[in-house]
Amino acid sequence: MTKLSSSKIFQEIVKETSYKNKDYSKLISLTNMTFFLGAGFSKSWDLKYPTGQELFSLDRDDITDDFLEFLLSIGYTDLSNIQFKEFKEIAYQISMQKKYPSLRRRYIDEYNLEIIENEISSIITKRFNKLVPINYIENASYKLKLEQNPTRNQKKIVSFFNWLESHTTGDTDQIPEGLRINFITTNYDFLVESILDETLGEDDTHLIYAYRGFTPKTTNKVKTPTTIHRHWLVQNLIKLNGGFEIFGSNDQGFVVDYTKKTARDLDRNAPTLILPNREQDYTGKYFQTIFPKAVRTLQESKILVIVGYSIPEEDALIRLLLRQFAEENVDGTEKVIFFIDLMDEQTQIKKLESIFPYHKRARNRYNIIPFEGTFIDWINEILSINNNA
Structure with missing residues (x-):
C-alpha cells in the first residue's frame, strides 16, 4: 500500500x-x-520578518537614554551593541528584580522597572518597524x-x-x-x-x-x-x-x-x-x-x-x-x-x-x-x- x-x-x-x-x-x-x-x-x-535572533540583537542607535542608564547600573560597559544572548540576560535581571524585591539594586524599585520594561517594548516595536513595516x-x-x-x-x-x-x-x-x-x-x-x-x-x-x-x-x-x-x-x-x-x-x-x-x-x-x-x-x-x-x-x-x-x-x-x-x-x-x-x-x-x-x-x-x-x-x-x- x-x-x-x-x-x-x-x-x-x-x-x-x-x-x-x-x-x-x-x-x-x-x-x-x-x-x-x-x-x-x-x-x-x-x-x-525577523527571527528572535534578528529582532532582539540591538544596535547602539536602538538604545535610549533610560535604557542606557539601566544597563550601566547593572554593569554593562560595552554598549556598541547588544546580542540576543545578552538581551535575554538583561530581561532576566529585570524579571528577577520584579519578582523578588529583596534582589533589587539600591536605586531600583517597581516603578522604574515598569518604565524600563515599557522602554524596551517601545524599542522592540520601533526596531521591528525598521526591519519590516507593520x-x-x-x-x-x-x-x-x-x-x-x-x-x-x-x-x-x-x-x-x-x-x-x-x-x-x-x-x-x-x-x-x-x-x-x-x-x-x-x-x-x-x-x-x-x-x-x-x-x-x-x-x-x-x-x-x-x-x-x-x-x-x-x-x-x-x-x-x-x-x-x-x-x-x-x-x-x-x-x-x-x-x-x-x-x-x-x-x-x-x-x-x-x-x-x-x-x-x-x-x-x-x-x-x-x-x-x-x-x-x-x-x-x-x-x-x-x-x-x-x-x-x-x-x-x-x-x-x-x-x-x-x-x-x-x-x-x-x-x-x-x-x-x-x-x-x-x-x-x-x-x-x-x-x-x-x-x-x-x-x-x-x-x-x-x-x-x-x-x-x-x-x-x-x-x-x-x-x-x-x-x-x-x-x-x-x-x-x-x-x-
Missing part, C-alpha cells in the same frame, strides 16, 4: 471534517483544528490590509486559508458544526489577522469572530465590536507573547489598537510584549489571562498543525502547553499532529516524542505526520491536489 503524503492526509482530513457535501439533516460534529505558529510562519510570508490601520476601518502587490507565495498562502475557510461551518441554526480553525502564535505581528480579514471579504472583519483569550476594553479606540462571542461563530486567536496591538489600560484591562503610533506614543505607552528571557517569565497579568484559554483550545482540538516553531528546549512552559493537546496516551489516539519544518522528519518526530513520550512506546497508535520543507512547499502540494481533484 502506498504511504500517503502529509499534504494528501491533510486534504482528506479537511474533506472528512468539512460541512460541505454532507447530509445537512444530520448534525456534523464540530472538529477544532489549531495552527500553532512560530517565527518561521511569518518568514514564509516575507523573509524580511501594516497598521490608518483610517476608521476595522480591516487590516495586506501588501498591495502580493508575491506569488503570498497569494498561495491566502488561497490556502481561503480554501480552509470554505470548509468551516456554513450553518445557520446556531449549532457549531464541521471544521473550525484556531490559531495560537508566538509572534507579535498582525499577519494572522490580516490573512483572516482577507479571507472574510470586503465587508467583514476577524474582530467579530476571533476570540483572543481576553476581551479588550476598546478596539481601535472605539467600543469593541462584540464583548460576548457566540460559540457557533467564534474561532480562537491567541498570542502567547503579546502583540504590537495589545496595550495595558489604566483600569487594569487591555485594549486592542491596530492604528499607527508615533514614536512619542510608543514611549508613553508601549505594547504588551513578553520579552525573551534566560528563564522565560510568564508571571504577568496578560499571560496569566490568556494561558488557560490556550490550554482549553488545545485540549478541544483534534488536529494540531505546527508551523515555523522548532520546539526549543528552553521554552519549557510552551512545551508543557503543547502537551495539553494530548495530555495522556489515551488522549492522542484520535488526534493528529502535522509538523511542518526544515528539520528532517526523524528529528521532527524526536522533538514531538520529547513532548508526547508515549508516542515512542506505541508509535503505530498515534498520528504524528512530519513534513520536511517550508510551509510554502506544503501548501503548494495541497493546492495542487485540490486543483487536480
Whole structure:
C-alpha cells in the first residue's frame, strides 16, 4: 500500500471534517483544528520578518537614554551593541528584580522597572518597524490590509486559508458544526489577522469572530465590536507573547489598537510584549489571562498543525502547553499532529516524542505526520491536489 503524503492526509482530513457535501439533516460534529505558529510562519510570508535572533540583537542607535542608564547600573560597559544572548540576560535581571524585591539594586524599585520594561517594548516595536513595516490601520476601518502587490507565495498562502475557510461551518441554526480553525502564535505581528480579514471579504472583519483569550476594553479606540462571542461563530486567536496591538489600560484591562503610533506614543505607552528571557517569565497579568484559554483550545482540538516553531528546549512552559493537546496516551489516539519544518522528519518526530513520550512506546497508535520543507512547499502540494481533484 502506498504511504500517503502529509499534504494528501491533510486534504482528506479537511474533506472528512468539512460541512460541505454532507447530509445537512444530520448534525456534523464540530472538529477544532489549531495552527500553532512560530517565527518561521511569518518568514514564509516575507523573509524580511525577523527571527528572535534578528529582532532582539540591538544596535547602539536602538538604545535610549533610560535604557542606557539601566544597563550601566547593572554593569554593562560595552554598549556598541547588544546580542540576543545578552538581551535575554538583561530581561532576566529585570524579571528577577520584579519578582523578588529583596534582589533589587539600591536605586531600583517597581516603578522604574515598569518604565524600563515599557522602554524596551517601545524599542522592540520601533526596531521591528525598521526591519519590516507593520501594516497598521490608518483610517476608521476595522480591516487590516495586506501588501498591495502580493508575491506569488503570498497569494498561495491566502488561497490556502481561503480554501480552509470554505470548509468551516456554513450553518445557520446556531449549532457549531464541521471544521473550525484556531490559531495560537508566538509572534507579535498582525499577519494572522490580516490573512483572516482577507479571507472574510470586503465587508467583514476577524474582530467579530476571533476570540483572543481576553476581551479588550476598546478596539481601535472605539467600543469593541462584540464583548460576548457566540460559540457557533467564534474561532480562537491567541498570542502567547503579546502583540504590537495589545496595550495595558489604566483600569487594569487591555485594549486592542491596530492604528499607527508615533514614536512619542510608543514611549508613553508601549505594547504588551513578553520579552525573551534566560528563564522565560510568564508571571504577568496578560499571560496569566490568556494561558488557560490556550490550554482549553488545545485540549478541544483534534488536529494540531505546527508551523515555523522548532520546539526549543528552553521554552519549557510552551512545551508543557503543547502537551495539553494530548495530555495522556489515551488522549492522542484520535488526534493528529502535522509538523511542518526544515528539520528532517526523524528529528521532527524526536522533538514531538520529547513532548508526547508515549508516542515512542506505541508509535503505530498515534498520528504524528512530519513534513520536511517550508510551509510554502506544503501548501503548494495541497493546492495542487485540490486543483487536480
